[in-house]
Amino acid sequence: ANPYTADVALIADFLLHLHQDLRRKPSTIEGYRTAISNTLKPVLNIDIGCNQHISNLLANFARDKVNLRGTPPPWDLSLVLDMLANPPFEPMHTADLKSVTLKTCFLLALASGKRRSELHAFTNKVLHTTTWRSITLIPESGFLAKTALADQAPEKRIVRIPALQPVVEDEDEAQRKLCPVRAVRYYLKATQPIRGQRKRLFIAYKKGHMADIHANTISNWIKKTILLAHKDPSNNTLERLKVKA
Numbered sequence: 695a696n697p698y699t700a701d702v703a704l705i706a707d708f709l710l711h712l713h714q715d716l717r718r719k720p721s722t723i724e725g726y727r728t729a730i731s732n733t734l735k736p737v738l739n740i741d742i743g744c745n746q747h748i749s750n751l752l753a754n755f756a757r758d759k760v761n762l763r764g765t766p767p768p769w770d771l772s773l774v775l776d777m778l779a780n781p782p783f784e785p786m787h788t789a790d791l792k793s794v795t796l797k798t799c800f801l802l803a804l805a806s807g808k809r810r811s812e813l814h815a816f817t818n819k820v821l822h823t824t825t826w827r828s829i830t831l832i833p834e835s836g837f838l839a840k841t842a843l844a845d846q847a848p849e850k851r852i853v854r855i856p857a858l859q860p861v862v863e864d865e866d867e868a869q870r871k872l873c874p875v876r877a878v879r880y881y882l883k884a885t886q887p888i889r890g891q892r893k894r895l896f897i898a899y900k901k902g903h904m905a906d907i908h909a910n911t912i913s914n915w916i917k918k919t920i921l922l923a924h925k926d927p928s929n930n931t932l933e934r935l936k937v938k939a
Contacts, residue, residue, distance in 0.1 A: 701740055705730060706751055713755045720756045727752065768935055774800065774923040779871040786871075786880040791899040798874075798881040799896060799912060800919045803939075805855050805874035806831070810916070810939055814909040816853075816895040818885075820878060828856045829875050834894065913939035 705727075712718040712726060731743040742748055783789055783797045803813055815837040821830040831853045857875035870876065878895075885897055890904060898907050916939040924935055 701734075701738070702742070702745055702747060705742055706748060709748070709751060709755075713758070720752060723755060724752060767938070769920050769924060769937060774920055775872055776868075777923040778919075779868045784871055786877070791884055794877075794881055794884045795896070795899045796915050796919045796922075798877040799915045801872060801874040801877045802831075802855075803912075803916055806853050808853065810912040811909045812837075812853075813912050814894070814896065814907070817893050818882065818889065818895050819893075820882060820895065822875070822879075826857060826875055826879055828854055829878055830854045831895070 709723055709726065712723050713720075718726075727742055727748060731741060734740045734742060777783065778797050778800065781789075782793045786794055786797070789797075799813065803810075806813070812833065815833040816831045817834050819832050821832070822828065833851050837851070855874055858869055858873035881895075889897060892904070892906060894906055896907060896912065898905070898911070917937045920937045921935065
């Protein structure tokens, strides 16, 4: 067997591992290729940088980039929603503050489709209709979302979320228990006695913690909610589950 061919095959396997298993970007893998080429060329006289097979492989990685972005998360949304519709998250008027916080944060993230920084920036100045058929969330003054333009009109930065109430009236219905507007309403009531001067919508649920939370806290709450729903003592699901907010 040609040793040169064998070396190229090993390098191709390594680059494929970077792409499929480690999910490295095509530009990052190109950097690996350059480093390998610079190392092997003066020693073994192997020029990976000009090898057509490796070039074709990297070209395929670039075409697969869109598919990698579309990979669904490894967790089950229906499992999380089912958990949130049951104790200890329900009934919300008797649930502990931690459960109310995690549920409200997750449902609001799901209903708004906003980044953690945007959820973190919402203020407790929540506007609502007389019958709470919808809420309007307003970010703190001066906040600019990652994808927003600097000259974006203020009215474009607010978020309006309709309630499930027009569709589901029964308080005992599972869908009603997953209404984001209902969750925010209960959350505001639960945090009112401890809110103090804090203006952000979300505050720490730990007793005595009066400082504003960090945007990372929002991420941790979302991940914690997902992991709680997948907690199964009979297997090692949590060890294999990688969750990103």
